[in-house]
Amino acid sequence: MPIPLMDVSAQWSSLVPRLKAVMGEVVDSGRFILGPQVAAFEREAAEALDARYAVGVANGTDALVLTLRALEIGPGDEVICPAYTFYATPESISAVGATPVFADIDPDTFCLDPEAVDAAVTPRTKAVMTVHLYGHPSPMRALKAVCDRHGLALVEDAAQAFGARLDGTPVGGLGDAATFSFFPTKNLPAFGDGGLVSTQRQDLEDAVRMLRFHGSRDKQTFELVGYNSRLDELQAAILRTLLPELDGWNAARRAAAERYRELGLGEHVGLPGVADGAEPVYHLYTVRSPERERLAAALRERGVASALYYHRPHHLQPVFAHLGYAPGSLPETERAAAEGLALPMFPTITAEQQRDVVEAVASAVAPV
Numbered sequence: 001m002p003i004p005l006m007d008v009s010a011q012w013s014s015l016v017p018r019l020k021a022v023m024g025e026v027v028d029s030g031r032f033i034l035g036p037q038v039a040a041f042e043r044e045a046a047e048a049l050d051a052r053y054a055v056g057v058a059n060g061t062d063a064l065v066l067t068l069r070a071l072e073i074g075p076g077d078e079v080i081c082p083a084y085t086f087y088a089t090p091e092s093i094s095a096v097g098a099t100p101v102f103a104d105i106d107p108d109t110f111c112l113d114p115e116a117v118d119a120a121v122t123p124r125t126k127a128v129m130t131v132h133l134y135g136h137p138s139p140m141r142a143l144k145a146v147c148d149r150h151g152l153a154l155v156e157d158a159a160q161a162f163g164a165r166l167d168g169t170p171v172g173g174l175g176d177a178a179t180f181s182f183f184p185t186k187n188l189p190a191f192g193d194g195g196l197v198s199t200q201r202q203d204l205e206d207a208v209r210m211l212r213f214h215g216s217r218d219k220q221t222f223e224l225v226g227y228n229s230r231l232d233e234l235q236a237a238i239l240r241t242l243l244p245e246l247d248g249w250n251a252a253r254r255a256a257a258e259r260y261r262e263l264g265l266g267e268h269v270g271l272p273g274v275a276d277g278a279e280p281v282y283h284l285y286t287v288r289s290p291e292r293e294r295l296a297a298a299l300r301e302r303g304v305a306s307a308l309y310y311h312r313p314h315h316l317q318p319v320f321a322h323l324g325y326a327p328g329s330l331p332e333t334e335r336a337a338a339e340g341l342a343l344p345m346f347p348t349i350t351a352e353q354q355r356d357v358v359e360a361v362a363s364a365v366a367p368v
């Protein structure tokens with residue numbers, strides 16, 4: 001039997017009757033936009049994230065754009081972010097007219113390196129947008145210290161990390177604001193697009209709430225040029241049904257990561273690290289191999305799926321050519337982009353499937 005990279009529906013298949021029931025309740029209610037389901041999900045998500053406020057939006061990309069707008073970041077401003085991430089991270093910065101400034105990453109966790117961030121600060125820097133990549137929390141304490149020293153806002157792009165913790169505290173309430181995606185492959189999935197902004201700051205909550213509805217509080221008076229970017233009632237009802245399952249699913253992902261280690265995967269490829277105090281949620285399980293193309297081909301032959309993510313980092317993408325980054329300017333980013341390979345990881349992966357993955361890897365590459 002082929003082993004998939006992820007299995008989106010297996011985790012919630014036993015909940016289908018309940019999911020159909022709650023969708024039916026929304027249909028019967030006749031309320032589809034900004035109703036009681038969204039309001040309740042916002043309360044429940046804020047509680048899960050230890051955040052004072054949460055605002056549902058249309059997707060994780062809009063969550064980033066609205067957060068930057070709420071922070072009044074725009075033309076002439078710089079925002080420091082990684083180049084090894086999904087494109088939406090730097091894209092959102094350009095979308096508000098600001099300039100992304102790329103800083104290098106920690107090779108162990110794939111997250112921003114606080115020293116590299118510090119070195120990238122200029123008089124135009126307004127914020128740092130860190131990414132909890134693959135579900136591993138960024139080094140928030142060190143990043144916060146850099147931001148405090150320079151008077152910068154700190155945004156968490158937590159699209160891949162709902163439920164991850166750092167020193168026991170969930171990501172999502174650790175910076176000025178955090179953003180989430182509920183794209184169907186994410187750890188907390190919707191059945192379509194969805195997103196969220198969480199924050200401890202009432203001024204940001206207020207601004208994001210206005211921005212998601214055309215810059216208006218009351219649908220009559222328009223204070224800002226905003227967006228139509230709302231989480232809908234159906235998605236909110238689905239998310240409310242799945243949220244109580246998330247901790248269990250994330251624990252299963254962590255157990256699977258531990259099992260890969262116990263099975264000796266690390267004898268053949270570099271395993272993702274775990275920083276002190278970090279409780280990652282393994283949205284993706286990305287290993288490193290200097291022979292990753294050969295490894296991917298050998299896995300494919302044995303029916304084991306794998307995937308390259310972010311193999312052309314953003315400082316070298318055509319859209320950012322005008323920023324003038326040369327190859328070699330972000331060495332750890334470029335090495336991660338050249339060596340990273342995501343292996344099968346999902347809450348319902350079995351020990352037998354993981355054994356097959358490790359055997360397939362072992363037969364393809366010599367021990368390191």
Ligand SMILES: Cc1ncc(COP(=O)(O)O)c(C=O)c1O
Nearest residue numbers: 059060061086088159181182183
């Ligand atoms: C790190 C990161 N940021 C932002 C996004 C954007 O989220 P969405 O696809 O919901 O717009 C994603 C997910 O696709 C992501 O992985």
